[in-house]
Amino acid sequence: MEDAALRTPSRPRPALGKREQTKAQNRQMILDAARAVFAERGFGATTVRDIIRATSLASGTFYNYFKSKEEIYQAIRDEAALAIRPQLREERLKARTVEEFISGSFRTFFEIVTRDEVNFRTIRHNADVTRMRLDTPEVIAGFEELREDIEKGIAAGVFPPIDADFLMASIVGVAFEMTERILRREHRDPKAAADFATALFMGGIRALPHIAAAPQSSSSAAA
Amino acid sequence: MEDAALRTPSRPRPALGKREQTKAQNRQMILDAARAVFAERGFGATTVRDIIRATSLASGTFYNYFKSKEEIYQAIRDEAALAIRPQLREERLKARTVEEFISGSFRTFFEIVTRDEVNFRTIRHNADVTRMRLDTPEVIAGFEELREDIEKGIAAGVFPPIDADFLMASIVGVAFEMTERILRREHRDPKAAADFATALFMGGIRALPHIAAAPQSSSSAAA
DNA sequence: CGAAAAAGTTGACGGTTCGTCACGATCTAG
């Protein structure tokens, strides 16, 4: 009895079988390699072979984890989006005014994005394609979430009755495009950028055309 | 004498040699095929072979005209950007007020983009990548042009002294992101969209933080 | 007009990537 209890003190987590363990390890190894190679060569120039060559695994193994380089790229992007989304959500939820809603979102976003630039920088540095943006499902889900929160704000009377879809698009567009500019500057100032964006939208929202009756019901069953 | 003059009435433009003629024809044939194939399969899934297979030419000929599929895609995008840029420029130049500057730009942009959607729709419909935006040099030149016009407006005292780089980025971001939304709707209304964007920026610009001294001199020798 | 030169097209070629699959190694269950 005692022996049995004492025999596994060095490995206090027998929860995972060895199988699952190496599986998680391999997946992580491939993901890390992919991150490095994408950063090195850019998305277009990277091949699946480049990625597995940067690991100790065989070519066939890659396909046990991901279907293609597009899928693994999506996985990487989704990881980043998944990390940032709850923070933005929280910031919006605790906002008591429109100003807090807007400024909190932009400040959080620009700070995160500036902090670990490497994860959020849109892919540049390709030989041919100068610049490129890619929205994965997880990113798009974040957009929808923002739109819903705006709609709730309108329903609650905090926001004026404006086109929530367009406002969401505008916020997203400004956030992404300004990020690009911020990261290009040698002296980065997320707070100043957030102030700019906040002022723009605070002044703008007041002037926005109000919607009379039912708001634009945008498509829900998109492809 | 008369004979010589009369011998070429059916071909009033002997300006181009036969060589140049077929060259232009081939180039156009390849470009048209590329447009069709990109629209059909999306950028990622398209191969150079797919494109030349859609013409009557041999594979090697493609490389006499374009270096890669990236380059021909850029050429197609640049064509579109080159078509839209002068119109936007003209609209801005004839503007006498900030309001005209802003509203003219958005209205023109949304109208063109709505009219021939096919040329401006960001590539969707790829198997893996949900959505993607790609900026070619010509597109980026358009951005810079807009920034310069804003700076001129500030210098002339028409615009308040704000961060021209950020304002340009915001306008671009809103324009592109709203385009995406407009094209998704079944009832497209470029004018309403332009009114929304105009109100947003007209209200916003008034509230924007003013810059004290020298404006942010952003990098000029970017890679 | 005719021949040499220039320009352009062709398709095959070596090198590489793709995604698959039969095989073997390793782990788990009983």
Next chain:
DNA sequence: CTAGATCGTGACGAACCGTCAACTTTTTCG
């Protein structure tokens, strides 16, 4: 300890890439 399940391995056929020598068509020029 063994049977079965799971997963890594690397070779394989198909396809694509970009190049290039040979060939055809156009232009130049004596």
